[in-house]
Amino acid sequence: MKRNLSSLVTYFFLAVFAAGFLYPFLWMLSGSFKPDFDVMKLSLLSSHFTLGNYALVFSRIPIVRAFFNSLIVAMAVTGSVVVFGGIVGYSLAKIKWKGSRYLTVFLLFTMTLPFQLTLIPLYTMVVKFGLTDNLLGLILPNMMTALSIIMFRQFFVSIPDSLIEAARMDGCSELKLIFKVVMPLSKPAVMTVAIITFLTSWNDVLWPLIVIRNQNLMTLPQLITVFVLGGEAESHLGAELAASTMLAVPILLLYMFFQRYFIQSFISSGVKG
Amino acid sequence: MKRPGKVGLTLSAPYIIYALTFVVFPLLFSIYLIFHRWDGMSAPVWIGMKNLDRLVSDSLFYQSLLNTLQFLVIQIPLQIFFALIFAVTLNSIKVLRSFFRAVYFMPVVVSGVVVTIVWLQLYSFDNGILNNMLTQVGLPPLPWLVSTSLAMPSIAIMATWKNVGLYTVMFLAGLQSVPEEYYEAATIDGASAVRKFFRITVPLLAPTMTLVVILSTINGFSLFVEPFVMTGGGPLNATLSSVLYIYNQAFSFGHLGYASALGFVFAIIILVAVLVQRKFLETE
Known part of the structure; x- marks a missing residue:
């Protein structure tokens, strides 16, 4: 009782x-x-x-374009972070070479650097490269992350060397070895890196606000921020809520299906999206 | 393998090129910018220590620092308190545990823009839902975002609501690694539930707690979109966060050199804060 x-x-x-x-x-x-x-x-x-409300949003702002801009950027960044994270992580975990220790230390060092440090210099570089109002300005600076390389490295270390030696004996090239043997054995690490990277990219607002001014190239969260702040919503509350619903729903749908993986990814990477 | 040195270097080369371009160069350039005045268009002008001189007497710099501290002082204890309660409660049930965990974690994955737009309406003074609820039970409405003393706490409460799920699942993962025997032994010794909580649970969760404090601190210093959308840093700069101030200096006033100096100093403050927290929390 x-x-x-x-x-x-x-x-x-x-x-x-x-x-x-x-x-x-x-x-x-x-x-x-x-x-x-x-x-x-x-x-x-x-x-x-x-x-x-939805009709108003669609008539005022290019929200469909923004959705695809966000999708292109987030997928390109995620793909690149996973591929290069895997390659570099492998070179640190499974190849014995002199520089690997220094590179690992360097990676751990860059992980501690707050982004505030390089925000403005990065912006001026993007301007110099002529990448403002260009989706590449959102993709290139985020193509690799120290966290993903370190996470892959940690995971790869536990893969037995004998397995890798055997594949080499069979004449497997290093790149083929990475993508055909090592990565398929590391699905949890790939999942974690992919989910965290995709979410971080999809939800980022600050960097797009700095790099993109042309409405047709804006990302979804950026366009909606500008919509609400810039007066185009004309304080139509319903329209603001319709816009934010459209921003939330794609991620919430993914979350509904992959909820366990999402939570596990956050726990094992210890970062905030 | 024939020449591991060459293979290793080749495979790492993409990152080395990336890091030189997007990490090392901007780092050096930020140091260069500290000593220059620059509007982003004409050539940078050497001004020596003037940016730093200006910074130490810039009341808005101190204001944004104090605002961040206020945010952290409210958010960190609130977050740890609720995350601990949620985690311990979730750990005590079997049925529906993953359902509740998923619901509590939901705000973590959603964009801060969504959360901010929704809470902006909840906090609305005249007809917001929170004030409607207060007046319905006979209490006066609160000036959530329009009073200088309440605006930052309001943002901190919203941020807690958004992030507490993350810390809940981290504590929950920590709890599940605590061996059941500890509690059984304590029960045999006649320890009360409260005593078990403070003598077993809390000490074993200490490493997670350190992580929570550090992540919250970094998080607090990264606060941007919430004040940007909700208050624009107001009223009277009461919610001006460090990143918002950098953003304003750079992109509203065109002071790129000064903004870079601000970023540099804030970064040092964050690094020192994290180091101090590590030192104090990890030796316990």
């Missing part, structure tokens, strides 16, 4: 906070289908269902 009561209290406690985490998202979703005069109500239901 006592046990039942305490577990009832436990679940009640958890449910209250679960509601606290879910409600703002549900409110956003329902508000995106409400006329403005109904948005500010606590209730999630409205008798005035409308698609007008």
